[in-house]
Amino acid sequence: MGKAWYDASPEAKAVFEEANDVLGFDLTKLCFEGPAEDLNRTDNAQVAIYTASVACFRGLRARGDLQEFTATAGLSLGEFTALHLAGAFSFADGLKLVRLRGEAMQAAAEATPSSMVAITGEVNETNMEVLCDQVNDALPRESVMVPANYNSPMQVVVSGTLDACRLVVTQAEAEGFRATPLTVAGAFHSPIMQPAAVKLQDALTKVQWSEPGVTVLSNVTGEPHVQRPDLIQKRLVEQLTTPVRWSQSMQYAAKQLPGRYVELAPGKVLSGLMRRIEKSIRVENFNEPK
Numbered sequence: 001m002g003k004a005w006y007d008a009s010p011e012a013k014a015v016f017e018e019a020n021d022v023l024g025f026d027l028t029k030l031c032f033e034g035p036a037e038d039l040n041r042t043d044n045a046q047v048a049i050y051t052a053s054v055a056c057f058r059g060l061r062a063r064g065d066l067q068e069f070t071a072t073a074g075l076s077l078g079e080f081t082a083l084h085l086a087g088a089f090s091f092a093d094g095l096k097l098v099r100l101r102g103e104a105m106q107a108a109a110e111a112t113p114s115s116m117v118a119i120t121g122e123v124n125e126t127n128m129e130v131l132c133d134q135v136n137d138a139l140p141r142e143s144v145m146v147p148a149n150y151n152s153p154m155q156v157v158v159s160g161t162l163d164a165c166r167l168v169v170t171q172a173e174a175e176g177f178r179a180t181p182l183t184v185a186g187a188f189h190s191p192i193m194q195p196a197a198v199k200l201q202d203a204l205t206k207v208q209w210s211e212p213g214v215t216v217l218s219n220v221t222g223e224p225h226v227q228r229p230d231l232i233q234k235r236l237v238e239q240l241t242t243p244v245r246w247s248q249s250m251q252y253a254a255k256q257l258p259g260r261y262v263e264l265a266p267g268k269v270l271s272g273l274m275r276r277i278e279k280s281i282r283v284e285n286f287n288e289p290k
Helices: 003-008 010-023 027-033 042-062 078-085 091-111 125-138 162-174 191-204 229-239 246-256 269-277
Strands: 114-120 145-152 155-161 178-181 261-264 283-286
Touching (some): 003 010, 027 042, 078 091, 145 269
Antiparallel strands (some): 114 155, 145 155
Protein backbone atom coordinates (compact mmCIF):
# COMPACT_ATOMS: atom_id res chain seq x y z
CA MET A 1 0.00 0.00 0.00
CA GLY A 2 1.55 3.28 -1.15
CA LYS A 3 4.92 1.78 -2.07
CA ALA A 4 4.89 3.05 -5.64
CA TRP A 5 4.55 6.62 -4.39
CA TYR A 6 7.14 6.05 -1.65
CA ASP A 7 9.65 4.89 -4.26
CA ALA A 8 8.83 7.59 -6.80
CA SER A 9 8.60 10.71 -4.65
CA PRO A 10 10.81 12.05 -1.82
CA GLU A 11 7.83 14.09 -0.65
CA ALA A 12 5.64 10.98 -0.42
CA LYS A 13 8.42 9.09 1.34
CA ALA A 14 8.64 11.89 3.92
CA VAL A 15 4.95 11.42 4.77
CA PHE A 16 5.51 7.74 5.60
CA GLU A 17 8.56 8.61 7.70
CA GLU A 18 6.61 11.24 9.63
CA ALA A 19 3.84 8.70 10.24
CA ASN A 20 6.38 6.23 11.65
CA ASP A 21 7.62 8.89 14.07
CA VAL A 22 4.17 10.06 15.16
CA LEU A 23 2.79 6.55 15.68
CA GLY A 24 5.89 5.09 17.30
CA PHE A 25 5.97 1.98 15.12
CA ASP A 26 7.03 1.10 11.58
CA LEU A 27 3.83 1.75 9.64
CA THR A 28 5.82 1.79 6.40
CA LYS A 29 6.95 -1.81 6.86
CA LEU A 30 3.41 -2.88 7.73
CA CYS A 31 2.03 -1.19 4.58
CA PHE A 32 4.66 -2.70 2.29
CA GLU A 33 5.23 -6.13 3.83
CA GLY A 34 2.19 -6.92 5.98
CA PRO A 35 1.26 -9.41 7.30
CA ALA A 36 -2.15 -8.80 5.74
CA GLU A 37 -4.08 -9.86 8.85
CA ASP A 38 -2.32 -7.12 10.84
CA LEU A 39 -2.68 -4.47 8.14
CA ASN A 40 -6.39 -5.27 7.77
CA ARG A 41 -7.14 -4.62 11.43
CA THR A 42 -9.28 -1.49 11.69
CA ASP A 43 -6.82 0.26 13.99
CA ASN A 44 -3.93 -0.27 11.52
CA ALA A 45 -5.82 -0.01 8.23
CA GLN A 46 -7.16 3.45 8.97
CA VAL A 47 -3.77 5.07 9.63
CA ALA A 48 -2.32 3.20 6.64
CA ILE A 49 -4.98 4.47 4.24
CA TYR A 50 -4.78 8.03 5.59
CA THR A 51 -0.99 8.05 5.25
CA ALA A 52 -0.99 6.57 1.75
CA SER A 53 -3.56 9.13 0.58
CA VAL A 54 -1.61 12.11 1.93
CA ALA A 55 1.63 10.70 0.51
CA CYS A 56 -0.02 10.45 -2.90
CA PHE A 57 -1.26 14.04 -2.63
CA ARG A 58 2.17 15.36 -1.64
CA GLY A 59 3.76 13.43 -4.48
CA LEU A 60 1.31 14.87 -7.01
CA ARG A 61 1.77 18.39 -5.72
CA ALA A 62 5.57 18.10 -5.80
CA ARG A 63 5.48 17.33 -9.50
CA GLY A 64 3.27 20.33 -10.21
CA ASP A 65 -0.19 18.79 -10.06
CA LEU A 66 -3.11 19.74 -7.76
CA GLN A 67 -1.65 23.14 -6.89
CA GLU A 68 -5.20 24.46 -6.63
CA PHE A 69 -8.48 22.69 -5.92
CA THR A 70 -11.93 23.84 -4.88
CA ALA A 71 -13.39 20.90 -2.95
CA THR A 72 -12.48 17.64 -1.20
CA ALA A 73 -14.42 14.55 -0.17
CA GLY A 74 -13.68 11.17 1.35
CA LEU A 75 -15.70 8.07 2.16
CA SER A 76 -15.87 7.37 5.91
CA LEU A 77 -12.24 7.47 7.08
CA GLY A 78 -11.44 9.43 3.92
CA GLU A 79 -13.31 12.42 5.34
CA PHE A 80 -10.33 12.96 7.67
CA THR A 81 -8.00 13.04 4.65
CA ALA A 82 -10.37 15.47 2.93
CA LEU A 83 -10.38 17.76 5.97
CA HIS A 84 -6.59 17.67 6.33
CA LEU A 85 -6.07 18.54 2.66
CA ALA A 86 -8.54 21.40 3.08
CA GLY A 87 -6.40 22.78 5.92
CA ALA A 88 -8.60 21.88 8.90
CA PHE A 89 -5.76 20.26 10.87
CA SER A 90 -2.15 19.10 10.46
CA PHE A 91 -1.14 15.72 9.07
CA ALA A 92 0.16 14.66 12.49
CA ASP A 93 -3.00 15.69 14.34
CA GLY A 94 -5.12 13.93 11.74
CA LEU A 95 -3.02 10.81 12.08
CA LYS A 96 -3.51 10.78 15.85
CA LEU A 97 -7.26 11.20 15.42
CA VAL A 98 -7.43 8.43 12.85
CA ARG A 99 -5.40 6.10 15.07
CA LEU A 100 -7.69 6.72 18.03
CA ARG A 101 -10.76 6.35 15.82
CA GLY A 102 -9.52 3.02 14.50
CA GLU A 103 -8.67 1.71 17.95
CA ALA A 104 -12.03 2.81 19.34
CA MET A 105 -13.92 1.21 16.45
CA GLN A 106 -11.95 -2.01 16.82
CA ALA A 107 -12.74 -2.10 20.55
CA ALA A 108 -16.45 -1.44 19.95
CA ALA A 109 -16.54 -4.20 17.34
CA GLU A 110 -14.89 -6.68 19.68
CA ALA A 111 -17.32 -5.77 22.48
CA THR A 112 -20.37 -6.60 20.32
CA PRO A 113 -19.98 -9.36 17.71
CA SER A 114 -21.33 -7.80 14.54
CA SER A 115 -20.71 -7.38 10.83
CA MET A 116 -21.86 -5.80 7.55
CA VAL A 117 -23.64 -7.02 4.41
CA ALA A 118 -23.58 -5.46 0.93
CA ILE A 119 -27.02 -5.30 -0.72
CA THR A 120 -26.94 -4.97 -4.50
CA GLY A 121 -29.82 -4.17 -6.85
CA GLU A 122 -32.34 -1.35 -7.27
CA VAL A 123 -31.64 0.06 -3.81
CA ASN A 124 -32.67 3.34 -2.24
CA GLU A 125 -33.12 4.82 1.20
CA THR A 126 -36.76 3.81 1.46
CA ASN A 127 -36.50 0.14 0.54
CA MET A 128 -33.32 -0.33 2.57
CA GLU A 129 -34.90 1.19 5.67
CA VAL A 130 -37.90 -1.09 5.18
CA LEU A 131 -35.61 -4.10 4.82
CA CYS A 132 -33.77 -3.22 8.03
CA ASP A 133 -37.04 -2.62 9.90
CA GLN A 134 -38.30 -6.05 8.84
CA VAL A 135 -35.18 -7.68 10.24
CA ASN A 136 -35.34 -5.70 13.50
CA ASP A 137 -39.01 -6.57 13.99
CA ALA A 138 -38.25 -10.28 13.63
CA LEU A 139 -35.46 -10.34 16.21
CA PRO A 140 -35.02 -9.55 19.92
CA ARG A 141 -34.76 -5.91 20.99
CA GLU A 142 -30.98 -6.13 21.49
CA SER A 143 -30.44 -7.07 17.85
CA VAL A 144 -29.48 -4.27 15.44
CA MET A 145 -29.78 -3.81 11.68
CA VAL A 146 -29.38 -0.41 9.98
CA PRO A 147 -28.27 1.08 6.63
CA ALA A 148 -24.58 1.97 6.92
CA ASN A 149 -23.19 3.03 3.53
CA TYR A 150 -25.13 4.42 0.57
CA ASN A 151 -22.36 3.63 -1.90
CA SER A 152 -24.23 4.00 -5.18
CA PRO A 153 -27.73 3.68 -6.65
CA MET A 154 -26.94 -0.02 -7.04
CA GLN A 155 -25.35 -0.81 -3.66
CA VAL A 156 -26.08 -0.15 -0.01
CA VAL A 157 -24.16 -1.74 2.85
CA VAL A 158 -26.07 -2.57 6.03
CA SER A 159 -24.66 -3.08 9.52
CA GLY A 160 -25.81 -5.08 12.48
CA THR A 161 -25.42 -7.81 15.05
CA LEU A 162 -24.50 -11.25 13.71
CA ASP A 163 -28.03 -12.66 13.99
CA ALA A 164 -29.37 -9.64 12.10
CA CYS A 165 -26.73 -9.99 9.39
CA ARG A 166 -27.68 -13.64 8.85
CA LEU A 167 -31.37 -12.78 8.62
CA VAL A 168 -30.88 -9.77 6.32
CA VAL A 169 -29.13 -12.02 3.77
CA THR A 170 -32.14 -14.33 3.67
CA GLN A 171 -34.64 -11.48 3.62
CA ALA A 172 -32.81 -9.48 0.94
CA GLU A 173 -32.46 -12.46 -1.37
CA ALA A 174 -36.13 -13.30 -0.93
CA GLU A 175 -36.94 -9.78 -2.15
CA GLY A 176 -34.75 -10.10 -5.24
CA PHE A 177 -31.60 -8.36 -4.04
CA ARG A 178 -28.10 -9.85 -3.99
CA ALA A 179 -26.65 -9.99 -0.48
CA THR A 180 -22.92 -10.39 0.18
CA PRO A 181 -21.58 -10.71 3.75
CA LEU A 182 -18.43 -8.60 4.18
CA THR A 183 -15.23 -9.54 5.99
CA VAL A 184 -15.03 -6.67 8.47
CA ALA A 185 -14.31 -6.28 12.16
CA GLY A 186 -17.80 -5.12 13.07
CA ALA A 187 -20.92 -3.09 12.35
CA PHE A 188 -19.47 0.27 11.38
CA HIS A 189 -21.74 3.32 11.01
CA SER A 190 -24.32 1.82 13.35
CA PRO A 191 -25.37 2.33 17.00
CA ILE A 192 -22.89 -0.43 17.92
CA MET A 193 -20.16 2.17 17.37
CA GLN A 194 -21.52 4.54 20.05
CA PRO A 195 -18.65 3.80 22.51
CA ALA A 196 -16.20 4.78 19.77
CA ALA A 197 -18.15 7.97 19.08
CA VAL A 198 -17.78 9.02 22.72
CA LYS A 199 -14.02 8.53 22.59
CA LEU A 200 -13.68 10.36 19.29
CA GLN A 201 -15.73 13.30 20.52
CA ASP A 202 -13.29 13.88 23.36
CA ALA A 203 -10.24 13.54 21.11
CA LEU A 204 -11.54 15.99 18.50
CA THR A 205 -11.63 18.82 21.02
CA LYS A 206 -7.92 18.38 21.81
CA VAL A 207 -6.73 19.06 18.26
CA GLN A 208 -5.88 22.49 16.85
CA TRP A 209 -8.50 23.24 14.18
CA SER A 210 -8.68 25.80 11.40
CA GLU A 211 -11.55 26.68 9.12
CA PRO A 212 -11.18 24.65 5.91
CA GLY A 213 -9.93 26.65 2.95
CA VAL A 214 -12.14 24.83 0.42
CA THR A 215 -15.49 23.07 0.35
CA VAL A 216 -15.48 19.71 2.17
CA LEU A 217 -18.38 17.30 1.67
CA SER A 218 -19.93 15.65 4.72
CA ASN A 219 -20.67 11.92 4.83
CA VAL A 220 -23.54 12.52 7.24
CA THR A 221 -25.48 15.06 5.16
CA GLY A 222 -24.21 14.35 1.64
CA GLU A 223 -23.66 18.12 1.29
CA PRO A 224 -20.87 20.57 2.20
CA HIS A 225 -19.82 20.97 5.81
CA VAL A 226 -20.65 24.25 7.45
CA GLN A 227 -17.18 25.81 7.66
CA ARG A 228 -17.05 25.87 11.46
CA PRO A 229 -14.74 23.51 13.33
CA ASP A 230 -17.24 22.82 16.12
CA LEU A 231 -19.93 21.77 13.65
CA ILE A 232 -17.46 19.69 11.62
CA GLN A 233 -16.46 17.86 14.82
CA LYS A 234 -20.12 17.17 15.55
CA ARG A 235 -20.59 15.61 12.11
CA LEU A 236 -17.48 13.44 12.47
CA VAL A 237 -18.85 12.01 15.71
CA GLU A 238 -22.26 11.41 14.13
CA GLN A 239 -20.59 9.68 11.18
CA LEU A 240 -19.58 6.72 13.36
CA THR A 241 -23.18 5.80 14.17
CA THR A 242 -25.15 7.01 11.12
CA PRO A 243 -25.11 6.11 7.41
CA VAL A 244 -22.39 7.33 5.06
CA ARG A 245 -24.19 9.13 2.24
CA TRP A 246 -21.49 8.80 -0.40
CA SER A 247 -23.87 8.35 -3.30
CA GLN A 248 -25.80 11.45 -2.28
CA SER A 249 -22.61 13.50 -1.84
CA MET A 250 -21.34 12.57 -5.30
CA GLN A 251 -24.73 13.38 -6.83
CA TYR A 252 -24.48 16.78 -5.14
CA ALA A 253 -20.93 17.22 -6.44
CA ALA A 254 -21.92 16.31 -9.99
CA LYS A 255 -24.53 19.10 -9.99
CA GLN A 256 -22.77 21.76 -7.95
CA LEU A 257 -18.99 21.21 -8.31
CA PRO A 258 -17.92 21.16 -11.96
CA GLY A 259 -14.30 20.48 -12.83
CA ARG A 260 -11.61 17.82 -12.77
CA TYR A 261 -12.07 14.88 -10.37
CA VAL A 262 -9.04 13.09 -8.88
CA GLU A 263 -8.93 9.98 -6.67
CA LEU A 264 -5.87 9.60 -4.47
CA ALA A 265 -4.20 6.33 -3.48
CA PRO A 266 -4.78 3.68 -2.25
CA GLY A 267 -7.08 1.71 -4.53
CA LYS A 268 -9.66 2.53 -7.18
CA VAL A 269 -12.93 2.01 -5.31
CA LEU A 270 -14.21 5.58 -5.59
CA SER A 271 -13.59 5.74 -9.33
CA GLY A 272 -15.67 2.60 -9.71
CA LEU A 273 -18.48 3.96 -7.56
CA MET A 274 -18.61 7.19 -9.54
CA ARG A 275 -19.22 5.24 -12.75
CA ARG A 276 -22.36 3.88 -11.08
CA ILE A 277 -23.41 7.20 -9.54
CA GLU A 278 -22.78 9.69 -12.36
CA LYS A 279 -21.37 8.35 -15.63
CA SER A 280 -20.75 11.83 -17.02
CA ILE A 281 -17.93 12.43 -14.54
CA ARG A 282 -14.55 10.89 -15.30
CA VAL A 283 -12.33 10.35 -12.26
CA GLU A 284 -8.55 10.32 -12.70
CA ASN A 285 -7.11 7.66 -10.42
CA PHE A 286 -3.62 8.00 -8.95
CA ASN A 287 -3.25 4.74 -7.04
CA GLU A 288 0.23 4.69 -8.62
CA PRO A 289 2.33 7.48 -10.18
CA LYS A 290 1.81 7.88 -13.93
